Amino acid sequence: MFSRLSDKLQDVFKDLRGHGRISEKNITDALRDVRMALLDADVHFQVAKDFIARVKDKAMGEEVLRSVTPGQQIVKIFHDELTTLLGGDAAPLNLTKPARILVVGLNGAGKTTSSAKLARLLKSQGRAPQLIACDLHRPAAIAQLATLAEQVGVPVYQPQAGETDVLKVGREAVAWCDQTPGDVQIYDTAGRQDLDEPLIEELRRLKEFLQPQEILIVCDAATGQQAVNVAEKFHAALGLTGIILTKLDGDARGGAALSLREVTKQPIKFAGVGEKIEQFEQFYPDRLAGRILGMGDVVSLVEKA
């Protein structure tokens, strides 16, 4: 239904340029279209609403109104606001000893893959990661992590088949880590839904025991409006310290990332960009901002406006 938001914005701003001055009315009209386009990119409706209000505030500012190129100014405000919102202060991982990273999230988000990818990344940076399989739930979850660990070449703790007590596994894993060379422990947990109270509680207890420095939520870039509920629930239960956004190699616009940022106020630390173990990178806020707005190159858009 929507042409790319960039086309939309171009039209809107060409229109604005026609007016000698920008008025509240024509900005409001323009922003209404932009809001729909944000919703179409899976930005949560409340987040979109607040965001538009902020942009409008700035756009109505003196500077913009007096500028000779108000349209360009507004595009820039958009992009900058979005980048700020997505960026935050992306601190590096806190890896003071004993460095423990707990990886959590919904079913199928990409936790196991991302755990192994993170191990690979840390290894390439000279650390000695250890992988710990805490998913006792999904069939062959342990085998999956073990296979990936072998590919990466890092030691992996595999609980006994049939074990169901995650806390017990946590205790045993910590003891195993002490005996095994390594300086950062990555715990892969079972996928769970945010409404599943017993499973969320299980995670809370595991966190209490491990006292991890980092609790990273893994989220699929194609997540819709429920990203807010998910972030609220996991954050309230665990106190998240960061976000891993996966499957960015697809064409999902990734509006869910805005929800995760708004709710948790925690940085998006990494991006999964493919199924292969090396397809994992640092997160670039301005790339995702451009993607959510549907425009790759904001600078050239500004020039055309």
Next chain:
Amino acid sequence: MPLKFLQKFVAQYSAGPADWDALEEALLRADLGVSMTTHILEAVRKRGLDVNAQTAAEVCREEILKVLPPAGPPPMPLPDRPSVVLVVGVNGTGKTTSSAKLARWFTSGGFGCLLVAADTFRAAAIEQLEAWGKRLDIEVLKGQYGGDSAALCFDAWNSAHRRKIPYLICDTAGRLHTKSNLMQELSKVKRTIGKHDPTAPRECLLVVDATTGSNAIVQAKEFHEAVGLTGIILTKLDGSGKGGAAVAIQHELGIPTRFIGTGEKPEDFAAFDRDTFVNTIL
């Protein structure tokens, strides 16, 4: 417990006229998408701008039901050859789990079923399906990691045919619809099975995660183009995702939702029922 936004909305405003913002919000929250939401709101607007909330809610419900077809009869086995079900979708939506659940659904209906571990790519994908097979006591045919899944499905067809097993469920690897080489590989699986039986596969089911937003429609479009979908399996409805995208998929592409997944256990699976679905959405 799904939040009943619309019911709350009705309770709050039933005395007065509809609050258009709240109505829009309720529809968007269910991931119906901008296009579907606009469509529904248009229908409500036809009742007049001062429509009361009760009527507005009813119109929404009617509009969604208008889009969703009533359930058809369950498929019966073919008399002379296996019915192949190809299970496809993007990464992590629940294909393997749903394949196993579907196999259980067929066997508990009294029909024999073979599972094919046609994901030869993802780490431990074969072990995962094998574990399911063991748990459900359903035979799993497998090949090698890195092997050709089309050839595997082709051989599996022979095996099912020879042994007169009515259903053959192929669990394929997750792939993003944007990867043309992987999509071609999937078309090849379909073509290869078609060498045995030009009408096969009988079903191509796309597994869609109910928490997915607007991308679900793009996924459906691309997979439909590659293999010709006959239905959707909507998974993870036990979470807070409402799966509204399924309505948009039906509306825009005419692909019906056939089954739902409501948990990780094999019995957390059911034929799609539009009335129940509309109730959880609204």
